[in-house]
Amino acid sequence: MVDILLIGATGFCGRHAARYILEHPQRSKFTVGLAARSRSKLLSIGLPVDDTVQIFELDILDERAVESAVKQAKVVLNCVGPFWHYGTPVVLACARNGIHYVDITGETPWILDIIRKFDYLATKTHAIIVPSCGIDSVPADISVHLASQTLAHAPLGTSTTSAALHGGVPTGTIASFLAVFEDVPLHLLLFSAHDWSLSPVPGARSPRPALVYRLGPGSREVGGVAVFNRVNRALVQRTAGLREYARREARLCGGGAGAAGCSGDPACYGPAFTYTEFMPTGNAVSACVLSSVIGLVFATLTFIAPVRWVFKRLMMLTSSVPADHTLERGRMKYVNVTASDEPSPRYAKTVIKGRGDPGTLLTAVMVVESALTLLLDELPPLAARGGVLTPMTALGDGLIRRLRANGRIEIETAVVGSPDDDVEESKKTR
Known part of the structure; x- marks a missing residue:
C-alpha cells in the first residue's frame, strides 16, 4: 500500500x-x-x-x-x-x-x-x-470561496476575475484542448458550455459575452474574454450548486448535519451569484481584438473540422518542451472582485500571485x-x-493554508471600497 x-x-x-x-x-x-x-x-x-x-x-x-x-x-x-x-x-x-x-x-x-x-x-x-x-480551476474556486468568507457569507452578486498568466503552453494542454473539439460528441460539447452545466441546481444567468470586460463598476482594469472562462465558470458554479443543494437537503432533513446523510454548508453563494473571467489587456481596443479572436477560434474549432485539422498541425509544430530553467520565469496573478448582493453592495477583493510557470x-x-x-x-x-x-x-481552507505555506503562491483578501483599491492598504485600514 x-x-x-x-x-x-x-x-x-x-x-x-x-x-x-x-x-x-x-x-x-x-x-x-x-x-x-x-x-x-x-x-x-x-x-x-x-x-x-x-x-x-x-x-x-x-x-x-x-x-x-x-x-x-x-x-x-x-x-x-x-x-x-x-x-x-x-x-x-x-x-x-x-x-x-x-x-x-x-x-x-x-x-x-x-x-x-x-x-x-x-x-x-x-x-x-x-x-x-x-491552474484550472483552483485559483478561480479559491477566489470566490475567500470572497464569501470575507463578506461574512452574505449573498453574493457578480464575481469577476482578471487572470494574467505568463508562461508556456505544454503539449499536453494543447492535446487536451483539441481533444475536446475533435472527439467529444457535439451535443455534449454544446451542453457543457451552458450555464450551470456541472451544477446540481441552476443559478442566475451569467452576463452575456462582451468585447470588453471590467473588474467592477468604474474599474480602470479592462480586458478580453479569457480562454478558460467557461471552464473555470462551470467549476465555480458547481461549487455554488453543491453548497446550495446541501443547504436544501439539510433543511428538508430537519436541521442539518445530524440528519442522516445531510450536511449543511453556511457558505452558500446565493441566488444572484454569477462568475466571469477575463484576461487583462491594458486598453479597450486590445480587449475588443482579443475577445473577437477567441470567439472566432472557438466557433470555428467547434463546427468546422478542416480548421481543427489545420489548427492541430500548427499547434503541434510550434509547440515545444521548455527547459526547466525557463519555467521559473513564468508567473500568475489572479485578481477577483466579488460584490455582495445587498442594497448597498460591499466588495471583497482577492489577489492570488504565483511564481513559476502556471501550467506546469x-x-x-x-x-x-x-x-x-x-x-x-x-x-x-x-x-x-x-x-x-x-x-x-x-x-476548502486546508488547501488554502497549504498553498499559502508553499512559498510560490501568495493569497490575500480584504473588503475594499472600490474594485481598484489595493488589498494591502484595505487590510491596514480595517
Missing part, C-alpha cells in the same frame, strides 16, 4: 509533480508510488527516487491493471491527459473502490461525463473525486497539495459524503 499514487510521472507536468512530492517538507509523513508506462524511462528522467518509492509499470488503457494499481493507494493523483481519452478508467476504479482522486483536467465535457457516470457510485463508496486541481510548476504545486490535503488535513463537511466534488467543497 502507498498513501499517494501519482499516475503519469514521466509526462511534462507529471514529472514536475513527482519531483515536488518527493522533495516535499512533509515527505516523512506519507508514502509515494509513481506510475508510468515504462519503468526504465521513469528511472531515467532524474527524479529523486529511493527505496521508499514504489514503481508501477502501468498501461492506463488496461482497466484491470489500473484497478489493481489504484486499489493499492489511498489517494490517486492523475496527470495523464487528454482525460477524455485516458481519465475515465482511473476515476471508475477510484469510485468503485472508495479511493480518493485528484487531477489537473480542464476538460468540462469530461467532468460532466464522470459526474453522470460515477458521482452516485462515489457517494456510496465515499470516494472523494476532485477534478481540476491545477504552479499546477504541480496545486495538485500535489490537493492530494496531501485529502490525505493529511481536516476536510469540509461536504467531503464526508464523497462524490465528484470541487477543490473548495472537498478541500
